[in-house]
Amino acid sequence: MIFAVITDSKLLTAIAAVTGGDGVLTGAAATAHYRDWRGRYQGDALAVVFPSDTQQVSAVVQLCAANNISIVPQGGNTSLCGGSVPLAGGTPQIVLNLSRMNRIRNVDAVNYTMTVEAGCILASLYAAPEQADRLFPLGLTAIAPHCEIGGNLSTNAGGINVLRYGTARNLVLGLEVVLPDGRIWDGLRRLRKDNSGYDLKQLFIGAEGTLGIITAAVVKLFPLPKAVATACIAVRDPAAAVALLSHLRAICGDTINAFELISRSCLDLVFKHIGDTQEPFAVQHEWIVITQLANVLPAPLDAALREALVSFGADVTDFALTTDKIEAERWWKLRKNIAEAQKAEGISIKHDISVPVSRVAEFLNQASTELRDTYPGIRIVAFGHMGDGNIHYNISMLDAALNQAFIQQREHEVNRIVYEVVRELEGSIAAEHGVGQMKREEITHYKSELEMELMRSVKRTFDPHGLMNPGKVI
Amino acid sequence: MIFAVITDSKLLTAIAAVTGGDGVLTGAAATAHYRDWRGRYQGDALAVVFPSDTQQVSAVVQLCAANNISIVPQGGNTSLCGGSVPLAGGTPQIVLNLSRMNRIRNVDAVNYTMTVEAGCILASLYAAPEQADRLFPLGLTAIAPHCEIGGNLSTNAGGINVLRYGTARNLVLGLEVVLPDGRIWDGLRRLRKDNSGYDLKQLFIGAEGTLGIITAAVVKLFPLPKAVATACIAVRDPAAAVALLSHLRAICGDTINAFELISRSCLDLVFKHIGDTQEPFAVQHEWIVITQLANVLPAPLDAALREALVSFGADVTDFALTTDKIEAERWWKLRKNIAEAQKAEGISIKHDISVPVSRVAEFLNQASTELRDTYPGIRIVAFGHMGDGNIHYNISMLDAALNQAFIQQREHEVNRIVYEVVRELEGSIAAEHGVGQMKREEITHYKSELEMELMRSVKRTFDPHGLMNPGKVI
Numbered sequence: 039m040i041f042a043v044i045t046d047s048k049l050l051t052a053i054a055a056v057t058g059g060d061g062v063l064t065g066a067a068a069t070a071h072y073r074d075w076r077g078r079y080q081g082d083a084l085a086v087v088f089p090s091d092t093q094q095v096s097a098v099v100q101l102c103a104a105n106n107i108s109i110v111p112q113g114g115n116t117s118l119c120g121g122s123v124p125l126a127g128g129t130p131q132i133v134l135n136l137s138r139m140n141r142i143r144n145v146d147a148v149n150y151t152m153t154v155e156a157g158c159i160l161a162s163l164y165a166a167p168e169q170a171d172r173l174f175p176l177g178l179t180a181i182a183p184h185c186e187i188g189g190n191l192s193t194n195a196g197g198i199n200v201l202r203y204g205t206a207r208n209l210v211l212g213l214e215v216v217l218p219d220g221r222i223w224d225g226l227r228r229l230r231k232d233n234s235g236y237d238l239k240q241l242f243i244g245a246e247g248t249l250g251i252i253t254a255a256v257v258k259l260f261p262l263p264k265a266v267a268t269a270c271i272a273v274r275d276p277a278a279a280v281a282l283l284s285h286l287r288a289i290c291g292d293t294i295n296a297f298e299l300i301s302r303s304c305l306d307l308v309f310k311h312i313g314d315t316q317e318p319f320a321v322q323h324e325w326i327v328i329t330q331l332a333n334v335l336p337a338p339l340d341a342a343l344r345e346a347l348v349s350f351g352a353d354v355t356d357f358a359l360t361t362d363k364i365e366a367e368r369w370w371k372l373r374k375n376i377a378e379a380q381k382a383e384g385i386s387i388k389h390d391i392s393v394p395v396s397r398v399a400e401f402l403n404q405a406s407t408e409l410r411d412t413y414p415g416i417r418i419v420a421f422g423h424m425g426d427g428n429i430h431y432n433i434s435m436l437d438a439a440l441n442q443a444f445i446q447q448r449e450h451e452v453n454r455i456v457y458e459v460v461r462e463l464e465g466s467i468a469a470e471h472g473v474g475q476m477k478r479e480e481i482t483h484y485k486s487e488l489e490m491e492l493m494r495s496v497k498r499t500f501d502p503h504g505l506m507n508p509g510k511v512i
Numbered sequence: 513m514i515f516a517v518i519t520d521s522k523l524l525t526a527i528a529a530v531t532g533g534d535g536v537l538t539g540a541a542a543t544a545h546y547r548d549w550r551g552r553y554q555g556d557a558l559a560v561v562f563p564s565d566t567q568q569v570s571a572v573v574q575l576c577a578a579n580n581i582s583i584v585p586q587g588g589n590t591s592l593c594g595g596s597v598p599l600a601g602g603t604p605q606i607v608l609n610l611s612r613m614n615r616i617r618n619v620d621a622v623n624y625t626m627t628v629e630a631g632c633i634l635a636s637l638y639a640a641p642e643q644a645d646r647l648f649p650l651g652l653t654a655i656a657p658h659c660e661i662g663g664n665l666s667t668n669a670g671g672i673n674v675l676r677y678g679t680a681r682n683l684v685l686g687l688e689v690v691l692p693d694g695r696i697w698d699g700l701r702r703l704r705k706d707n708s709g710y711d712l713k714q715l716f717i718g719a720e721g722t723l724g725i726i727t728a729a730v731v732k733l734f735p736l737p738k739a740v741a742t743a744c745i746a747v748r749d750p751a752a753a754v755a756l757l758s759h760l761r762a763i764c765g766d767t768i769n770a771f772e773l774i775s776r777s778c779l780d781l782v783f784k785h786i787g788d789t790q791e792p793f794a795v796q797h798e799w800i801v802i803t804q805l806a807n808v809l810p811a812p813l814d815a816a817l818r819e820a821l822v823s824f825g826a827d828v829t830d831f832a833l834t835t836d837k838i839e840a841e842r843w844w845k846l847r848k849n850i851a852e853a854q855k856a857e858g859i860s861i862k863h864d865i866s867v868p869v870s871r872v873a874e875f876l877n878q879a880s881t882e883l884r885d886t887y888p889g890i891r892i893v894a895f896g897h898m899g900d901g902n903i904h905y906n907i908s909m910l911d912a913a914l915n916q917a918f919i920q921q922r923e924h925e926v927n928r929i930v931y932e933v934v935r936e937l938e939g940s941i942a943a944e945h946g947v948g949q950m951k952r953e954e955i956t957h958y959k960s961e962l963e964m965e966l967m968r969s970v971k972r973t974f975d976p977h978g979l980m981n982p983g984k985v986i
Contacts, residue, residue, distance in 0.1 A: 148758045148870035149901075171762050196705050205705060208682060223962055227938065228868040230900040231670050231679060233718055234942035234955050235985060236967045240714035244707055261765040284622045288645050291735040291808025292766050334765025337811040394702040396622035426704040427623075464701065468708035481708050488697055492974075493710045499973045500966075511709060 046084050046130065049105050053087055053132075056097040061088045061138075071133050074123050075116055075184075079475060081124035083110065086133040092214060092222055092253045098134060099251065100220030108505045109134050109218075111247035113189030114159065116181045118390070119474025121246045122189065125509040136188050139253060142166050150259040151211060151228045156188025156252050163187060163257075172259040175203040177296075179374055188252045194244035196470030198296040201425030203260065205470070206243065212256035213239040218249070218501040228256050241496065246472055247507040249500040263295075263332035267339035268366035269359035271347065272323035276399035278353035279327050279424055283395065286329065289346040293331040293339060297425035298373050299398075300326050304421045307379040308372050315371055319356050327424070328369050376421050376430075384441055386419065386434035387452045393465035395427040402429070405459045409433060412455065413448065415440070428469040431456060457484060473511045520558050520604065523579050527561055527606075530571045535562045535612075545607050548597050549590055549658075553949060555598035557584065560607040566688060566696055566727045572608060573725065574694030582979045583608050583692075585721035587631065587663030590655045592864070593948025595720045596663065599983040610662050613727060616640050624733040625685060625702045630662025630726050637661060637731075646733040649677040651770075653848055662726045668718035670944030672770040675899030677734065679944070680717065686730035687713040692723070692975040702730050715970065720946055721981040723974040737769075737806035741813035742840035743833035745821065746797035750873035752827035753801050753898055757869065760803065763820040767805040767813060771899035773872075774800050778850045778895045785856040786849040792842075793830050801898070802843050850895050858915055860893065860908035861926045867939035869901040876903070879933045883907060886929065887922065889914070902943040905930060931958060947985045 054062045063071070064085045071086040073079065084107070089095045102109050108131035112122045124131050139157040146152070147170035154163060161182040167174045177199040178185060185195075191213070195206045203209065212227035225239050242250050273279045276299065283297050302324045308315050318326065331339045340361050347357050360366055380386060393401045406418050415436055422430040433452050435441040457467045457480070467484050468477050482490055490512075497504075497512050528536045537545070538559045545560040547553065558581070563569045576583050582605035586596045598605050613631040620626070621644035628637060635656040641648045651673040652659060659669075665687070669680045677683065686701035699713050716724050747753045750773065757771050776798045782789050792800065805813045814835050821831050834840055854860060867875045880892055889910055896904040907926050909915040931941045931954070941958050942951050956964055964986075971978075971986050 146868065146870050148754060149868045150758075150761065151868070194707050194711070200704060204682070207711070208678070221962055223966065224960065225963070227940070229866050229938075229940055229943075230674060230869065231866045231897070231902045231943040232940040233668050233944060233946045234940045234951070235947060235959060235963070236723075236970055237668070237681070237714060237718055238963065238966055238970075240711060244711055261761045261763075263765070280622060284624075287624065287735045287808075289735075289808065291737070293809060333809075334761075334763065335767060335807075335811055335813075335816050337809055339809075342809050392703050392705045394620065394623045394625070395704065396620050423705070428705045464703075466701070466703055466706040466708045469703075469705040470707060472707045473709060477708070485709060486698065488695055489699070489709070489712065492697065492712055495973050496710055496712075499969050 045105065049101060049107060050085050052101050053098050056094050057087060057089050061090070071112060071115065071135060072123055074120055076118070079120035079123050081126045081128065083124040083131050083133050086135050088135050088138045090138045092216065095134065095216045095251060095253055096220045096222050099216050099218070102132060103219050103503070103505060106503065107131060108508045110507050111136065111192070111251045113137070113157065113186030114184045116185040116189070117193070117474055118471040119476035121193065121472055121474030121510050125475065129508055131508065134251065136186065136253070143254065145170055146228065147172055149228055151256050152259055153226065153254065153256050154187055155254045156186060158187045159183065160185050160187055160190060167259050168262060171262050173262045174257060174259055175199045176206060176209060180377060187255065191243050191252050191255055192245065192247050193472040196423065196426065196428065198298065198423060200423060201297055202292060202295050207240070209257045210239060210243060210255055211258060213242055213252055214254040215242050215250040215252055218503070218506050226254060226256055241500070246474065246511050248497060248511050249506060261334040263334050265333045265336050265339050265361070266363070267331045267343050267359060267361050268369065269329050269343055269347065269357055270318045270369045271327040271329065271354055272319055272356040273325050273327055274353045274355055275325060276402045279325060280396060280399050282327065282350055282354065283425060285350050286346050290331055290342055293333045294425070295330045295332045297327060297329045299421060299424035300328065300373060300376070301420045303417055303419050304376045305372060307383055307419065308375050311379040311382040312375040315375070318358065318369060318372070321356070323355060328373055380419060380432060384434060384438055385445060386432040387445055387449050389431040389456050390469050390471040391431060391456065391460045391465055391467055392426065392428045392469035393460060393463040395425070397463045398424055398427055398429065401459060401463055401465065405431065405456050408455050408459065409452065453480070475509055478509065478511060519579065523575060523581060524559050526575050527572055530568050531561060531563050535564070545586060545589065545609060546597055548594050550592070553594035553597050555600045555602065557598045557605050557607050560609050562609050562612045564612045566690065569608070569690045569725060569727050570694045570696050573690050573692070576606060577693050577979060580977065581606060582982045584981050585610065585666070585725045587611070587660030588633065588658045590659040590663070591667070591948055592945040593950035595667065595946055595948030595984050599949065603982055605982065608725065610660060610727070617728065619644055620702065621646055623702055625730050626733055627700065627728065627730050628661055629728045630660060632661045633657065634659050634661055634664060641733050642736060645736050647736045648731060649673045649734055650680060650683060654851060661729065665717050665726050665729055666719065666721050667946040670897065670900065670902065672772065672897060674897060675771055676766060676769050681714070683731050684713060684717060684729055685732060687716055687726055688728040689716050689724040689726055692977070692980050700728060700730055715974070720948065720985050722971060722985050723980060735808040737808050739807045739810050739813050739835070740837070741805045741817050741833060741835050742843065743803050743817055743821065743831055744792045744843045745801040745803065745828055746793055746830040747799050747801055748827045748829055749799060750876045753799060754870060754873050756801065756824055756828065757899060759824050760820050764805055764816055767807045768803060768899070769806045770802070770804045772802045772847050773895060773898035774802065774847060774850070775894045777891055777893050779846060781853040781857055781893065782846050782849050785853040789845055789849070792832065792846070795830070797829060802847055850893070854893060854906060858908060858912055859919060860906040861919055861923050863905040863930050864943050864945040865905060865930065865934045865939055865941055866900065866902045866943035867934060867937040869899070871937045872898055872901055872903065875933055875937055875939065879905065879930050882929050882933065883926065927954070949983055952983065952985060
């Protein structure tokens with residue numbers, strides 16, 4: 039053991055020689071990096087290391103590989119699945135934090151691309167394109183001031199604009215990756231078409247740092263919309279919301295940026311815990327939708343939207359629309375504060391699932407029927423990106439006194455009920471938050487043995503010694 | 513050798529027991545399947561096999577794997593790189609043709625998806641979505657009546673609508689794949705968000721059948737556009753075209769479907785060889801652009817387009833626009849017949865390259881300067897998908913008497929000049945036609961050794977015995 043300590047200490051000294059002394063944190067100063075932001079996962083590591091450029095990442099990884107030390111790549115550490123923190127009591131490992139690599143290397147307005155380093159905070163990536171009349175459309179409103187683009191790409195992040203622009207994967211043209219042996223793969227292409235061999239970048243996107251470390255990326259930019267219209271819509275039930283989205287897309291086309299479904303329980307929590315919020319309509323409705331349309335052409339979006347809503351019929355029970363940003367923000371405030379309001383109310387059993395968009399109503403109906411039959415007195419908080427078939431579906435006991443025990447005793451059963459409905463509807467139990475530590479064992483029940491075998495063979499091929507983000511995904 | 517023949521014969525008998533006797537062609541009846549459609553590549557095989565469903569594909573592949581027989585997956589056999597025909601004198605192999613698997617399994621208008629089998633002819637995939645007011649946007653106008661969707665996905669096909677809808681890869685939500693050992697991977701998901709592990713389907717898309725056989729896919733549908741405007745535009749030079757595209761996207765946004773650049777030499781060939789074609793303008797111009805805008809919202813597209821063209825300034829030297837389909841088709845006829853007109857004129861040294869959109873003019877200028885300096889008397893036929901930075905760049909001798917010898921003697925040198933300019937501009941030597949046999953050796957000069965090593969390790973992982981489409985890509 040003394041030998042091991044000496045070896046670790048020598049390793050950290052060697053790493054500090056690469057990054058500079060202030061690039062290596064140990065002891066109490068480092069512990070915040072071993073814990074996820076919600077305080078659910080607490081691990082430990084030898085140190086957290088902050089390289090400043092790709093060469094430093096490469097050198098640090100080489101040192102670790104030579105000494106059989108594992109690496110947990112970390113960005114803004116906003117993972118909801120424990121993907122960006124070390125396991126407790128695992129193999130000897132370091133946290134490799136990319137936050138110092140935060141340069142925008144290039145904005146090419148004519149090519150509609152931007153080259154960014156992994157440690158750029160997402161919220162910092164909107165202004166530079168905007169100055170060039172361009173849009174970077176990855177919209178994770180709640181965490182954008184904290185999360186980093188390397189993490190967004192490593193988890194194939196989603197958010198509210200996927201309906202129009204796709205997930206993070208769809209926004210990537212090129213990647214720079216440090217491989218598990220420390221070599222740098224320069225795949226930083228800025229091309230719209232390239233079929234000169236296997237598209238290797240796809241392997242690293244969404245791999246949660248288990249195959250290599252994304253250090254930089256070329257992302258797509260889009261024309262900056264000039265006109266925006268927002269509607270708050272009361273619908274009879276989720277089935278009406280599903281049909282309405284299909285109808286709106288057929289009439290308003292690719293101008294639909296977002297289509298978010300919110301249940302009454304979410305609204306009640308927001309009104310209770312978040313100041314300066316109010317019912318959007320004079321009457322209380324069980325389900326509302328907030329949708330946003332945006333267009334580059336100065337078309338009369340609000341007129342088109344109004345016409346589409348009126349023509350839909352009686353299943354839209356009420357609606358209001360606006361082109362005013364401040365008025366729209368009042369509605370968005372209801373959506374954006376659901377997570378915060380839930381937190382204030384207490385803990386819950388959370389799910390991040392997806393089904394085909396056409397089956398969202400079936401999911402909500404089946405899951406809630408089974409859960410309410412099994413557990414009288416539960417609260418179901420259902421909301422999310424209905425436009426992508428992605429529902430955040432959280433369960434707790436209405437009676438706060440019973441909640442802690444319910445969650446402790448029933449979490450596994452509740453997961454089973456929810457995930458079996460997802461399986462039946464051909465959905466995914468990990469839609470946009472990824473797998474991390476949280477669902478690593480869970481996915482083995484919902485993916486075929488063959489798929490797990492293929493995943494393991496990919497892992498072995500790229501990371502034969504299992505040093506990259508151990509205990510995550512696979 | 514007699515033993516081998518008996519073995520092969522037994523194998524074919526076993527395969528016929530799977531597919532039915534009419535599912536195995538040998539001898540003269542099969543030779544058309546061993547030759548590419550342009551007659552450039554002629555190989556040989558034991559037979560061409562036509563399975564009718566995924567189970568049959570699986571059984572045939574198992575039989576081949578057990579007998580160490582290689583497999584060349586084939587769709588419509590429209591590859592321009594020899595990707596879908598067997599090598600001559602290679603290892604014992606069969607051609608596995610997917611054309612009998614031609615069912616549309618499902619159109620889900622509400623989910624905006626369609627599930628199709630690999631052997632569906634591309635042109636057959638437009639009507640069913642259209643009847644449901646949906647668009648399948650993969651646009652390969654010249655070969656759509658012949659090519660098949662399995663081949664389109666295996667080559668990550670491009671075409672004229674990539675600017676708006678992305679390449680084939682971007683249109684896929686799920687895949688069904690028969691692996692090299694015959695097992696069936698069911699990844700036929702219809703989800704917009706799924707981050708429950710590595711995105712395995714990405715490996716098979718664009719792999720040209722070297723990692724497995726795509727047997728079915730879930731593809732995205734889009735709202736069907738209702739308004740279309742088309743413009744034919746004379747621009748001062750390619751640099752003006754590059755700037756114009758950037759300007760148009762900023763003003764007209766995501767309504768731009770296509771932006772095609774055509775040089776004078778292309779137009780001259782079309783007027784010479786294709787009937788019922790004429791100059792689009794009273795004056796001859798060196799470079800023209802055809803662009804198409806389409807919108808779901810009934811916005812006044814032509815007015816917006818006119819305003820954008822007028823506001824661009826003097827580098828647009830002339831333009832005409834229309835919302836009339838027949839008038840637009842007269843311009844498209846010029847673009848769509850370039851390949852045909854070229855063929856009538858004689859052979860040429862062809863390139864399918866891409867560079868960042870912002871560098872297309874540099875490519876055209878540098879390549880043409882170097883080529884004209886080196887080979888006086890050459891004709892450069894340059895055209896293509898400028899909106900994707902993808903130029904088809906073909907070289908021949910103006911004097912037909914010199915052409916054959918020029919091509920025989922200089923093809924390698926010409927490739928070197930063109931590809932070195934591509935390398936300097938950080939482009940790709942294989943943009944949308946893939947690698948196949950044609951560029952298998954060539955890509956090794958333009959990709960890093962590390963990238964080739966990673967590609968080889970992926971190939972070994974998925975196809976350890978090297979049975980899938982040998983001699984292609986890698």
